[in-house]
Structure formats: structure tokens, C-alpha cells
Amino acid sequence: MRILSVSTATSNLSVALNDNENIIVEKNEVDQRNHSEHLDPMIQEILVNNQLELKDIDRFAVAIGPGSYTGLRIGITTVKMFSSILNKEVVGVSTLKALAKSVSDKATLIIAGLDARNDNYFAGGYIINENGKLENVIADGHYHIDVLLDAIKEYLGKSDFQKVIFVGNGFNKQDKRITDSGFDYSYGTDEQNIVHAGLIGQLALDEKTIDPDKLLPRYLRRTQAEVDWHKKTGKPFGPDSDYVEEV
Secondary structure (H helix, E strand, O other): OEEEEEEOOOOOEEEEEEEOOEEEEEEEEOOOOOHHHHHHHHHHHHHHHOOOOHHHOOEEEEEEEOOOHHHHHHHHHHHHHHHHHHOOEEEEEEHHHHHHOOOOOOOEEEEEEEEOOOOEEEEEEEEEOOOOOEEEEEEEEEEEHHHHHHHHHHHHHOOOOOEEEEEEOOHHHHHHHHHHOOOEEEEOOOOOOOOOHHHHHHHHOOOOOOOHHHOOOEEEOOOHHHHHHHHHHOOOOOOOOEEOOOO
């Protein structure tokens, strides 16, 4: 199965072509924020260099969040369009799960996260289970660092895991808090700390396909505009994104 995968969730743009588990090619632009200009040319370059056209792709995959509100919509809109026009399969993959996929240590609790500022993080906890698959054991959500550390300690207390690795960004700012928590931990490498489209492609093999019209961003937090609108009108939030209340 040929899978074309995209991540526009963060400042790093990533596009990859997979043949089942095999990553044929992955292209990354690190610390760029003009995804709307560079995404289509990157996709075209990958297709041309592999003598393929979009119609030759069997499944499209995209990071659906958390991440940049604008960035997520760029990637999701692109794959929705491809899927709809070409009548091809499409799946969405958690940005945090994609980050966790970069770790291969089966004896480690993987904490994947993105800095949400003011000591808050979009984060989730993952392990590699006995079947070799990533399992979400601390729900993806929007956490204050103290709440996240409490959740980590609670999980470690009832499991056989003794080590923790933090992948993503912003965790090094919390080094004292993490050290004071008392568990054995480390930080991911530069390569592990960015979202790789090739890993999204691998995860996409096990994800359920979805109607492209139902493929939506998973922000994990309402935008300020939505919060202000809700306060002003009193109307309920619409069903256009999944979220977790801020803590």
C-alpha cells in the first residue's frame, strides 16, 4: 500500500511516501512557518522523483492535532481534497502519537508533548505494548505541567515501567520540576523531537479510514475566539473539533 503522509501541525513541515511499513522518502523543512506555500511543491517533488502521480497513492494520512490551528487546517484540507477528488482512503493520526512513534524502547513511558505556554502542554503518555504497538495510557490532553507530572507518577506507581522519556518541545524548561518528581527520565534527541511524516505513514496502516468530510482537526483546546464567542452568545460549541477543557 502506497501512503502519502503530511504533517503541518508544528513549525516543521514533513511529507513522506511509504510503501506499507517502509519509508521510501521523507522530506522535512525545520522551523519554517510558510507551509501553505511549500506543502504542494514538496508533495509534487516526491511524486515526480518516484515516477508517481497522486492517483497512484492508495491512502493519505495527516497529523490531525494537537498543533498550530492554521497549520493543522492546511494539512487536513489538502489531504481531504486529494481523498475526495480521487476517491482514495484517508486517515488522521494524533500528532502526539506520531511523536511517540520515534521512540523504540519498550521499557519506557513515552511522554509526547507540545509547549502550550504558561507551563501548559498538549501531551499524552504512550507505551509500546506486548504486540509492539503504541498504546495511549495517559490521554492526549491540555495539561498544566504539575497535573501532567502527577499523572506520570500515578501511572508509574501502578505499572512496571521505571523510565520516562519526554519527546516534543518545551519540556527542558521544566527540568527542575521534573527532577523533583523523583523518577528516572531523559529527553528525546533532535530527531525524536520533531513530527516525522514517515512515522505517520507507518501508524496510518492501523488507523481506521474516515469519510474525508468528517476528517477534522483535534485541537485539544478551544481557540480564544471560540471561547469569547461562547461567552458573548451563550450558545453551545459546535461539533467541529475535539477538545479537552483547560486545567
